[in-house]
Amino acid sequence: xxxxxxxxxxxxxxAWSRCRQDLSLIAPANRRHFRVLxxxxxxxxxxxxxxxxxxxxxxxxxxxxxxxxxxxxxxAQGGINAARNYQNDGDSVERLFRDxxxxxxFRAREAGCHRLAExxxxxxxxxxxxxxxxxxxxxxxLSNRSFGGSQVSRTFYARGQTGQxxxxxxxxxxxxQVEAGRVELCxxxxxxxxxxxxxxxxxxxxxxxxxxxxxxxxxxxxxLASGGYSNVFHRSTNAVRSNASALWRSHRRGALMANPxxxxxxxxxxxxxxxxxxxxxxxxxxxxxxxRVWLPRQPxxxxxxxxxxxxxxxxxxxxxxxxxGNMVPRDVASRRARELCGAGHGVxxxxxxxxxxxxxxxxxxxxxxxxxxxxNLFSMYERITGADxxxxxxxxxxxxxxxxxxxWVDYHLMSTIPGLFVLGEANxxxxxxxxxxxxxxxxGLADGLFIAPATVPAWLAEHQHPVIDPEHPACRAALExxxxxxxxxxxxxxxxxxxxxxRRLGALLIESCGISRSAAGLRSGLAEVAALQASFDxxxxxxxxGTPLDPELEKALQLEDYLELADLMLRDALAREESCGAxxxxxxxxxxGEALRRDAEFSHxxxxxxxADGPPIRHQEPLHFSLISPTARSYR
Amino acid sequence: MSGPSSLSLTLRIWRQxxxxxxxxxxxHHLTDLSPDLSLxxxxxxxxxxxxxxxxxxxxxxxxxxxxxxxxxxxxxxxQAHGPRSGTTVCQLYLRDFSDGQVLTLEPWRARAxxxxxxxAVDRSSLDRLxxxxxxxxxxxxxxxxxxxxxxxxxxxxxxxxAASCIGCGACVAACPNASASLFVAAKLAxxxxxxxxQPEAPRRSRxxxxxxxxxGFGACGNQLECSAVCPKEIPSSLISRMNRQASD
Ligand SMILES: Cc1cc2nc3c(=O)[nH]c(=O)nc-3n(C[C@H](O)[C@H](O)[C@H](O)COP(=O)(O)OP(=O)(O)OC[C@H]3O[C@@H](n4cnc5c(N)ncnc54)[C@H](O)[C@@H]3O)c2cc1C
Ligand code: FES
Numbered sequence: 001x002x003x004x005x006x007x008x009x010x011x012x013x014x015a016w017s018r019c020r021q022d023l024s025l026i027a028p029a030n031r032r033h034f035r036v037l038x039x040x041x042x043x044x045x046x047x048x049x050x051x052x053x054x055x056x057x058x059x060x061x062x063x064x065x066x067x068x069x070x071x072x073x074x075x076a077q078g079g080i081n082a083a084r085n086y087q088n089d090g091d092s093v094e095r096l097f098r099d100x101x102x103x104x105x106f107r108a109r110e111a112g113c114h115r116l117a118e119x120x121x122x123x124x125x126x127x128x129x130x131x132x133x134x135x136x137x138x139x140x141x142l143s144n145r146s147f148g149g150s151q152v153s154r155t156f157y158a159r160g161q162t163g164q165x166x167x168x169x170x171x172x173x174x175x176x177q178v179e180a181g182r183v184e185l186c187x188x189x190x191x192x193x194x195x196x197x198x199x200x201x202x203x204x205x206x207x208x209x210x211x212x213x214x215x216x217x218x219x220x221x222x223x224l225a226s227g228g229y230s231n232v233f234h235r236s237t238n239a240v241r242s243n244a245s246a247l248w249r250s251h252r253r254g255a256l257m258a259n260p261x262x263x264x265x266x267x268x269x270x271x272x273x274x275x276x277x278x279x280x281x282x283x284x285x286x287x288x289x290x291x292r293v294w295l296p297r298q299p300x301x302x303x304x305x306x307x308x309x310x311x312x313x314x315x316x317x318x319x320x321x322x323x324x325g326n327m328v329p330r331d332v333a334s335r336r337a338r339e340l341c342g343a344g345h346g347v348x349x350x351x352x353x354x355x356x357x358x359x360x361x362x363x364x365x366x367x368x369x370x371x372x373x374x375x376n377l378f379s380m381y382e383r384i385t386g387a388d389x390x391x392x393x394x395x396x397x398x399x400x401x402x403x404x405x406x407x408w409v410d411y412h413l414m415s416t417i418p419g420l421f422v423l424g425e426a427n428x429x430x431x432x433x434x435x436x437x438x439x440x441x442x443x444g445l446a447d448g449l450f451i452a453p454a455t456v457p458a459w460l461a462e463h464q465h466p467v468i469d470p471e472h473p474a475c476r477a478a479l480e481x482x483x484x485x486x487x488x489x490x491x492x493x494x495x496x497x498x499x500x501x502x503r504r505l506g507a508l509l510i511e512s513c514g515i516s517r518s519a520a521g522l523r524s525g526l527a528e529v530a531a532l533q534a535s536f537d538x539x540x541x542x543x544x545x546g547t548p549l550d551p552e553l554e555k556a557l558q559l560e561d562y563l564e565l566a567d568l569m570l571r572d573a574l575a576r577e578e579s580c581g582a583x584x585x586x587x588x589x590x591x592x593g594e595a596l597r598r599d600a601e602f603s604h605x606x607x608x609x610x611x612a613d614g615p616p617i618r619h620q621e622p623l624h625f626s627l628i629s630p631t632a633r634s635y636r
Numbered sequence: 637m638s639g640p641s642s643l644s645l646t647l648r649i650w651r652q653x654x655x656x657x658x659x660x661x662x663x664h665h666l667t668d669l670s671p672d673l674s675l676x677x678x679x680x681x682x683x684x685x686x687x688x689x690x691x692x693x694x695x696x697x698x699x700x701x702x703x704x705x706x707x708x709x710x711x712x713x714x715q716a717h718g719p720r721s722g723t724t725v726c727q728l729y730l731r732d733f734s735d736g737q738v739l740t741l742e743p744w745r746a747r748a749x750x751x752x753x754x755x756a757v758d759r760s761s762l763d764r765l766x767x768x769x770x771x772x773x774x775x776x777x778x779x780x781x782x783x784x785x786x787x788x789x790x791x792x793x794x795x796x797x798a799a800s801c802i803g804c805g806a807c808v809a810a811c812p813n814a815s816a817s818l819f820v821a822a823k824l825a826x827x828x829x830x831x832x833x834q835p836e837a838p839r840r841s842r843x844x845x846x847x848x849x850x851x852g853f854g855a856c857g858n859q860l861e862c863s864a865v866c867p868k869e870i871p872s873s874l875i876s877r878m879n880r881q882a883s884d
Binding site for chain 1: 653654655665669670672673674676677678680681684687688690692693695696699700702704705706707723727729731740752753758759760762763766767768770771773774775776777778779780781782783785786787788789792793795797799800802803804826827830832833
């Protein structure tokens with residue numbers, strides 16, 4: 001299979017505007033004859049649906065939630081990047097582009113990253129016009145902060161609720177189109193299969209979560225914006241119902257999956273305690289501006305933190321990275337924390353946490369300053385853990401947070417299935433092997449507000465096949481396969497609920513394919529996944545609850561996908577014999593323990609093809625850099 | 637940390653299947669719970685037990701489990717979102733309760749929120765209120781430069797507070813008249829305070845208030861229970877603001 005990323009010819013810098021000039025158009029009066037199915041109402045899906053409806057297309061929006069307002073984007077805290085240089089501190093499109101490529105450790109396409117930086121400013125314009133109450137200065141202009149170790153202040157924010165405010169703005173734009181009759185809203189639907197005909201995406205099969213009915217939705221094009229797959233790790237910072245089903249089922253129908261092992265583990269999260277704990281809560285990265293990370297020098301030190309004298313504390317990030325200190329990138333901080341906990345220095349239950357200490361900051365700046373800066377985060381920490389971070393250091397530990405990998409898409413955001421477009425976190429696009437803080441919201445909105453609304457109509461203009469009838473054999477076959485799948489799961493008649501199996505999968509995956517990976521660990525991970533798959537196939541407990549509402553069935557369906565996805569992640573991590581970005585292979589490190597990239601062998605995107613009757617096939621899309629030449633990251 | 641290292645609770649839960657016209661309370665006992673578990677995690681634990689015993693698990697809505705998505709919500713001993721102020725159900729931890737306590741869990745009850753099952757209700761009527769005008773009518777692509785329109789820091793902060801409503805429906809559940817006035821007033825304030833939302837303010841207000849009636853929400857009786865239970869502590873003064881603007 002030849003992967004054609006459809007990159008525009010010529011210089012990267014104005015490639016997007018040249019590309020747009022060449023895209024085909026559909027006359028306004030004809031647009032209502034085209035039906036587009038959008039899956040997901042997060043930033044990417046809601047903005048794409050609203051935008052296409054405004055242009056005049058007929059849109060149907062499917063979402064798992066009861067309301068589009070509840071998509072996981074609502075939980076994003078810190079902010080959204082844009083190269084506006086409002087602070088006059090040297091930012092530019094060029095600099096955001098470079099930061100994105102470098103942050104992704106040279107595993108993303110230059111053209112895509114450049115387009116993202118170019119579009120970033122318009123996103124802010126649009127969001128302000130839609131009523132996002134961003135933080136302001138006294139003079140009334142927009143305020144910015146720096147984020148994630150960036151050297152410029154380019155992050156726009158609305159307190160610690162930026163995602164919520166952005167999502168509400170685009171969902172309100174969406175609801176305006178629903179009221180106008182241009183978008184049909186279908187909430188409470190679980191996408192369980194993609195319908196393809198002659199290799200082209202023609203619709204989807206969904207289960208109505210309340211009535212249990214299996215439904216056929218057909219359209220001229222399908223846009224998937226179903227979010228990331230961090231919940232394959234069982235516990236993550238993602239909402240507990242975020243899932244990989246839409247993505248995985250499309251993969252099984254022929255959409256290649258790119259770089260599945262590129263997952264980001266966020267260093268500052270509230271650690272797990274009780275086995276019944278359901279999720280891990282993110283504590284904003286901004287805390288590392290004032291908090292100092294440390295562990296006892298002595299392994300197994302059981303003393304309370306205030307009883308460990310200064311000389312017996314190891315401020316390991318400051319020691320290892322004198323110039324960046326506590327502000328090193330996410331992957332570096334996470335890896336060092338894991339290493340030291342692994343060597344017995346960790347604190348808290350099972351030695352699975354590190355201290356983030358504000359004592360010195362409070363002494364130096366006063367409690368009031370720290371309270372003004374982080375008050376809401378401190379009370380959130382206190383509410384969850386019952387401990388007071390003004391008096392004792394926070395205990396934190398890395399947690400799965402974001403997935404850079406996802407369905408492979410070309411420059412037009414189209415997957416390897418013609419007519420299937422993938423937007424937002426569900427695609428693999430611009431973050432390479434590591435995402436910068438505050439860039440996911442930017443990418444989701446770039447995809448949904450501006451890119452897909454240009455490229456999807458162009459595709460429609462050139463592919464004017466009729467929408468297929470729901471009774472078409474292709475639809476009936478897809479529906480039947482979902483029905484059979486549910487019958488098969490129900491008839492297993494075993495003794496293990498999906499929850500227990502999911503926990504085991506999460507635990508083994510975080511161990512073998514989390515912060516740090518080795519060939520031996522990955523191989524044993526593969527064997528363990530296979531064993532769990534066998535337990536799932538033979539011993540799943542899935543009783544009929546007697547009502548159509550059946551969260552246990554949803555969980556079992558999701559777990560089946562997670563098991564297969566985990567297998568692919570392990571294979572991808574094993575095949576990528578280098579360390580890059582968030583993917584750290586223990587075999588590929590320098591003497592001082594830093595990541596070693598191997599550009600000669602691995603400067604490519606790995607895209608995996610599903611096969612029903614054998615192991616998946618790894619394809620490669622080579623990467624080329626013309627504006628910026630690959631260098632090694634250094635934070636020492 | 638003080639308090640017991642483990643506790644027991646009796647959860648008296650409203651159980652009503654999708655297809656039943658009414659329901660009943662059933663007592664479920666849970667023992668040996670860590671005080672660090674959240675209340676929803678205790679319900680998760682209960683559901684695993686029920687599953688293994690061949691019983692139907694308790695249905696409740698949830699997702700983010702950090703107080704921002706607005707999915708969760710039910711009455712705990714007669715209080716919407718339970719005993720802590722400014723908090724959603726998912727942010728309650730067992731250390732907020734005492735050993736041996738009986739907690740009565742009941743769904744939101746309001747005409748505009750038909751029951752789905754057990755503790756979950758259908759709140760799509762809130763989205764339909766927004767559809768009546770809770771937006772700025774500006775098409776994507778036609779926005780002016782973001783800094784072209786200055787907005788005072790205080791105004792932006794007030795708009796933000798109004799906009800922080802998570803649409804959980806607690807205000808409706810707590811109101812004796814099951815009114816959605818706080819929800820509507822918050823959206824009106826959010827958009828009217830900002831200059832970009834002002835051109836269509838009168839129409840928005842008229843349409844959203846009208847829709848409130850057709851969706852079956854009651855009228856505001858000035859009891860202000862709504863604001864007291866609001867997890868985002870949206871002030872009831874926004875309702876007076878709405879009424880003032882409407883009569884202007
Ligand atoms: C705690 C937290 C904080 C974050 N903070 C930031 C930040 O400050 N800045 C930043 O840039 N990024 C941040 N991120 C990342 C960012 O929030 C996400 O990457 C982004 O919001 C994803 O948006 P999306 O539109 O792709 O998908 P989502 O918002 O996840 O939406 C997915 C949609 O798909 C639907 N869906 C899912 N599965 C199915 C199915 N099977 N059937 C039907 N529908 C389905 C869902 O209902 C939902 O509507 C944060 C992430 C987390 C977890
Ligand atoms: S689960 Fe999201 S607010 Fe409670």
